[in-house]
Amino acid sequence: MATHNFSDTYETDSDIYHTWYTTELGHFDKEKPSSTEGKSKNELPKRHNTVEIKRFFPRDDRLEELFFTELEMLSSVKHHNIVTLIGFCVEDFEQLLVIEKITNRYLDHYLGNINEMRIFTWEVRLKICIDVARALIYLHSQVDDKRFIIHNNIHSGAIRLDENWEAKIVDFEWAVIQHLNQKDETPCKRTFFESHYHVDPEYAKTGKLKRESDVYSFGVVMFEILCGRHAGNKIYLKENKEGLVHVARRKFSNGTIEDIIDPTLKEETGKKSYSPIRGANKDSLYTFSKVANQCVAETQDRRPTMKVVLNELEKALVFQESRVCLCVCMYNHGCILS
Template sequence: MYLTELGHFNKENPSSIEGISKSKLSKRHNTVFIKRFLPIVDELEEELFFTELEVLASVKHHNIVTLIGFCVEGFERILVTEKSSNGSLGHSLGNVKKMHNLTWEKRLKICIDGAHALNYLHYEMADKKMMIHSDIDPFRFGLDENWRAKIEDFELAVFLPPNQKDEALCRRTYYKSMYHVDPEYAKTGKLKRESDVYSFGVVMFEILCGRNAGDQIYLKQSEKGLVHVSRQNFSNGTTEDIIDPILKEETGKKSYSPIRGANKDSLYIFLKVANRCVAETQDQRPTMKVVLNQLEKALVFQVSQVCLCLCVIIGCILS
């Protein structure tokens, strides 16, 4: 993977550059990702390349990374996509300062962005196609300057045509992140939309806790990482023990800040749906439509609380 800046002219408003020499035109610069697939040793790399190319060429959604260009020449296989200016959620989880900037409202919106993208892939693509990403983890969430999320990296995605059963037999010999893999899929090889739901649920808990699922703090309690720990805490009613300390402090009774902290109803809705997402079996998990609905409901509670707080503050100032 490489980063570079591309200079280009204002193609969004071509009428403004007609008759003007290119040497007099100012260029716009955008940083892009250049993803180079290794020279072909076997068929795997070529298959990964064309899978991701097919996906990016056929999807169009504001929460999915945009394809800028590609190259197929000799043994070279290259994809060029937009770069998210704030890096990935995975990198942010390893940066205390970055996580400190993420209020509960921002964290909810990142989850909602991801849910919109997966709901689109699962239910809203053109020609009644359906796609399973199959590799969701925090490093697949690119974040822009406003902390809006876009899903990326589709080389392991699976298309299902309209007439096919809602699952695919897809056995893998390796996983980029074992802590995000649907346990039923890993056991049976049956890849379903609910497999994405499971992985997304793990990401939700990572956003809540401010740490990656395989962090040593969780592995000391369970070899399965964050998912197993969060399930236990949810069952015991002690989920607050694993919440990001920064968020927990701002949500506490004594130091509660509704602008940075979490509204309790919002937090409860989030926890409930996240716990359903990481259920052991596929048939126990909600659809992405349900997850998206619940996350938006949680955001309504949070925003309403913030608005109420601001009204009170303004009222006190005016009085």
């Protein structure tokens, strides 16, 4: 009813597995579970807001497995930087997930256009990475005291941005729950990846999925945000068929990482114009680049934990905000920095 029988009017996107719809929907108020006790269905409190409906195509058992995996994962988590599941439906051939509507687009969209990336200051880019890092820490160590979750599909297309540019992780179809009393890895050989540029090479080779596999994928996203382009952009493929990661590792090791940083950030860094809202601090850029490089180490045992990554990202933000605070002070007093 909410989509007028899945009318094209409400359709917003589609791929080989799903179709997405956006619509207004009245649903039960999950924020007030105590008020539901002893009441009939018609008496339950409701909320009316915009939602996204993810409709899975009725294909085969594999697609059904993806649906129930995502349903289980989203039912198990609650975090500010992870998309919220509102409801679901399994009826006849229909398999639907109803999730909160996030106002802005996927990070992937902005990386596809260098001009659109200009709207992201360095501080905003840092905060996006911090949001994702916090969500991954939650999945890796804070879901509960008996298990953790490996997302297993981190890439720029799995990160949505809201109206305040806050990031939320979506798409949990390939996620894996691991119990703490098991060995810290799971055999999980996959043949399909939405972006093979983000795949942990050790996982791709051995099938051993670990939390460090998410760390690698996140490191690729960090370099994408730093450079303002997709990991598979032809600019990088000209240098290495494996894309951005291999180019970035080489550039970082020989001290020329600035060669591939988003030109907008380099322009801001080099300017002697101290606007209170622009400019990328070099110490912040280096701290960010260093930990991104550690994340994309070839082997899992050489990568940091997400807690270490978050600590370095927050350090990079301190460098950036300290510089901005100084600039604001000087700017407000009419001073010129040499």
